[in-house]
Amino acid sequence: MAQQETDQQLSAEFIVDTEDCEEREAAYRERGTARPITVVGNPVLHKECRDVTEFDDELGRLIDDMFASQRAAEGVGLAANQIGVDRKVFIYDCPDDDGVRHVGAVVNPVLDELPPERRALEEANEGCLSVPTAYANLARPDYALVRGRDAAGNPIAIEGTGYFARCLQHETDHLYGRLYIDRLSKRERKDALRQMDEGTPRYEVVPND
Template structure:
């Protein structure tokens, strides 16, 4: 296994829809193992293949609620259904999220509180995940990556402008920019 560089906003692979996986090969299994290692090292609660420069429809996730029970897995070629959003502004204390492809920042974002995700696992078996709360947020966030959408693309105008200022200050926004967990210091 290996810790992979994580692409930073502006890299074209992050802003384009990812392709379907037609066959689960040893290369796909290795990619998923590397994605888990990278996500854990970052640390993060989810990681999509485009974030490590691979334009394929697969993501991994790992999260533990207050009960401490781990929730960890992989979804290949996911399909997402979600309950309509509750109208209103997001609560900055309870609805803020961050992203490994825009590291070091968090912004409030309203997400659906309930989702259903279907797809397959590494063995080709069907996956069906019904999630709510933070787990639903994770599923939506990672699914967005597969469609070329970063969470900062969904922010309010004021917060989006702030992200653009941060990106300019840090020199982000172009192809090939990445950071590697455990190697790069991102204290900007």
């Protein structure tokens, strides 16, 4: 990583993502168009996405479509490759453990490496729109700090605990080609895929032909 980018990340400001959540989410969603969800096996989900270099109207339209797609699928977070777009962007509309709603978008996200004293693992049931109808217990740190950029290219930082921390980690993983089932044991992964095969998605998905 270049020194310039490091300096920009260090100067990132923590955003306030808990205000006017309903209005902001509705505005994104109403401008956007829901797209079908890609599922495990689709190549775009299994490789690192490309960095966003242009912070323009096209990026804005992508974020709008992602919010529309997330709402249609009844999710709490969505990465761009989950609607087939090879770009490092994720959005979220996720409550924390206190029931406080967080809404936002992160471009080119990077998770901070936590020091050992902050790596308290919390095991919880986890699912994914790209592995529909399947769930598994997975241990993740109960705190996460993500740095990236907003839709205008400004450096930002977001921190979360509990369920919201899990969301931030889950969505960042997606953009580096990793699904939550890739963190499971072989037996647990096989069971999750069996659940998926036996279930019927409640939203439109892209078939893996």
